[in-house]
Amino acid sequence: MVFCSHRFIFAFFPIVFAGYWIIARFVGHRASKVWMIAASLCFYAKGNVAFLPLLVFTTCFNYCIARGLTLKPKGSPAAKFLLGLGIVENLGFLFYFKYTNFFIDNINRFLGTAIQQQNISLPLGISFYTFLILSCLVDTYKGKSETHSFIDFAMFVTFFPHLIVGPISHHYDMVPQFYAEDFYEINDRNIMQGILLFSIGCAKKVLIAEPLIAHAQNFYNVMGTGTFFQAWGGVIAYTFAYYFDFSGYTDMAQGIALFFNIKLPFNFDSPYKARGFADFWRRWNITISRFFQEHIFSNIFHFGDSLGRLMVATMATFLVSGLWHGAGWHFIFWGAANGILVCISNIMTLKRKKLQPTLAWALTFLMILFTRVLFDSNSMTQALAVYGNMLDLRPLFADANAFWAEGLSYLKSNLSIICLMGVAALISFFAPSTRQICASFEPKWYYALCCGIIFAASLFFMGKVSSFLYFQF
Numbered sequence: 075m076v077f078c079s080h081r082f083i084f085a086f087f088p089i090v091f092a093g094y095w096i097i098a099r100f101v102g103h104r105a106s107k108v109w110m111i112a113a114s115l116c117f118y119a120k121g122n123v124a125f126l127p128l129l130v131f132t133t134c135f136n137y138c139i140a141r142g143l144t145l146k147p148k149g150s151p152a153a154k155f156l157l158g159l160g161i162v163e164n165l166g167f168l169f170y171f172k173y174t175n176f177f178i179d180n181i182n183r184f185l186g187t188a189i190q191q192q193n194i195s196l197p198l199g200i201s202f203y204t205f206l207i208l209s210c211l212v213d214t215y216k217g218k219s220e221t222h223s224f225i226d227f228a229m230f231v232t233f234f235p236h237l238i239v240g241p242i243s244h245h246y247d248m249v250p251q252f253y254a255e256d257f258y259e260i261n262d263r264n265i266m267q268g269i270l271l272f273s274i275g276c277a278k279k280v281l282i283a284e285p286l287i288a289h290a291q292n293f294y295n296v297m298g299t300g301t302f303f304q305a306w307g308g309v310i311a312y313t314f315a316y317y318f319d320f321s322g323y324t325d326m327a328q329g330i331a332l333f334f335n336i337k338l339p340f341n342f343d344s345p346y347k348a349r350g351f352a353d354f355w356r357r358w359n360i361t362i363s364r365f366f367q368e369h370i371f372s373n374i375f376h377f378g379d380s381l382g383r384l385m386v387a388t389m390a391t392f393l394v395s396g397l398w399h400g401a402g403w404h405f406i407f408w409g410a411a412n413g414i415l416v417c418i419s420n421i422m423t424l425k426r427k428k429l430q431p432t433l434a435w436a437l438t439f440l441m442i443l444f445t446r447v448l449f450d451s452n453s454m455t456q457a458l459a460v461y462g463n464m465l466d467l468r469p470l471f472a473d474a475n476a477f478w479a480e481g482l483s484y485l486k487s488n489l490s491i492i493c494l495m496g497v498a499a500l501i502s503f504f505a506p507s508t509r510q511i512c513a514s515f516e517p518k519w520y521y522a523l524c525c526g527i528i529f530a531a532s533l534f535f536m537g538k539v540s541s542f543l544y545f546q547f
Contacts, residue, residue: 075120077326078276078532078539086117091333098258106258107225110334114234118198121238121545125197132167133231136160136207140221140245143214153215160211168204171196176401199238201398201547203231205365210245212369219246226252233336235327239320239544241341242361248336257335264332266517271329273525274508276532278322280539282498286315287540289491294450294460302470302477303484305463309443311491312450314498317346319543320359325508340509346442346502349434351415352423354442366391384420389413399449399547404457408448415441 075082090113098106119126139160146153175191182189210230213219221227226249236243251257293300293308300308321342331338341360348354355363375387389410396409422428429437447464451457470477485492515521 075117076539076541077272077323077330078279078536080533080536083533086113087330089113094334095260103258104225107229107252111225111228111232114229114232114237117234118232118237121198122195124195125200128167128197128200129203129232132164132203132207133228134224135163136211136231137221137224137227139163140211140214140227141224143211144220144222148215148217157211157215161208164204164208164211168200170194171200173397173401196546198545202240202242203237205362206236206240206242207231208369209242209365213245219244219249221245233331235330235336236338239323239327239542240361241324241327241339242365243338247339251336254335259335261332261335263517264335266521267512267515268329268332270515270521270525271325271332271508271512273329273529273532274511275322275325275327275329276536277528278318278325279542280532280535281528282494282501283315283319283322283543284535284539285491285494286311286498287319287543289488290315290450294452294456300460300463301480301484302463302466303481305460307484307488307492307495309447309450309460309464310495313443313446314495314502316446316450316543317342317502318498321508323542323544328508340507342507343509344502344505344507346439347435348438349429349431350419350422350438351412351441352419354438355412355416362395366395370394381421381424385417388417388420392416402453404448404451404454407454407457408445411445411448415445 075086077083090110093109093113094106097109115126115130118129139156142156143153146156171194174194178189178191181187210219210221210227214221227245229252230243230245230249231237233248290308290312293304294312324338324341328338328340339361343357343360345354345357348357371387371391374390375384392409392413393406394409396405396407396412399405399408428434444461447460448454448457451460469480
């Protein structure tokens, strides 16, 4: 079940919302949390009920670990043992489901063996809820967080807006909200802001991302047969599609959470306005970047260390990030490419070298386009084929008239998509981010009007919405 679907909007969400507040009012706060946990598990089961027992087991097991860490002295042998056990359990499941066949394939390739691959399906959301839980365990071990109530912990893990694709919240940020003085009072301002965020997210996904996804996948599904213009069109379409799809999900998740007086962290901050790759990664998928920075980068590099150690920490962080995104060499090379570009960006900052702002933005966005090819392709073979199409200017020098005629033909046959890419570019480069919109939010009639228009338009085109792109990770 996706947020921008008629089933969610007109059935699931109204029932959950009404039930939560009625139970909180007439039965009690503890019962309303149990209702939310049950609703979240039902939401997850709609995606794939076969993996619901794994989620339930992981939640229960890690509550025991977190509770034990809360009771044990910081840094004690018992605490270290519990933390290690939690890390092994969480990463063990993640590695098994996500990387078993990747390792079997590479063992067969390099050793000439014929080990049979396993019939393994990736549990929905495991990449995200694993990191959510690991972050909680590490914070508890360090004394930044404490786990007492199982119901609070279960609600933190399973809360359906962030369960499948994040954003990844800190336990010490989210759980204290459950005990705020006005937490169990319907907050009109939060609901109005939630409607605004949900409407923006719906429009991003339904009106912009969906058509661009269809166009991009039409190119990528025909590996190596595209022309120069088809390749650039497909790559640019996917670049904007991933942003509007993923940030649209986050906007909707934040909006839904506000209906229950829960504030989730922002995950995007106009990343395509970045003027360097380090800046880009401070704006894109912020909570995942924060997780890798806290748990990998900060364990390798410390303030005052050498430039070489900074480069090693950066490359290690992005190689792990690439592997986390998917079990394939093209993801590893994608991580390496981003790591190199961030290293260059950091060196320029340390050396106090600055490019002219417009040039810095243009080069950053161009490199984003090229690195996205590695991410969006199904393999390195496909990525190299796409690069070949994008850089093949031989037809221009062989017959310039025919080359530009082909470009004009592509433009005419894909005019609506190209116009949509133009709209996506204008929004990405010049419109305020949802963070900025929320920072200055005041209930106004024009907000209500805009919400009504874009939400109505989204509802009209909602019948054929696909799953979010990050569901596959």
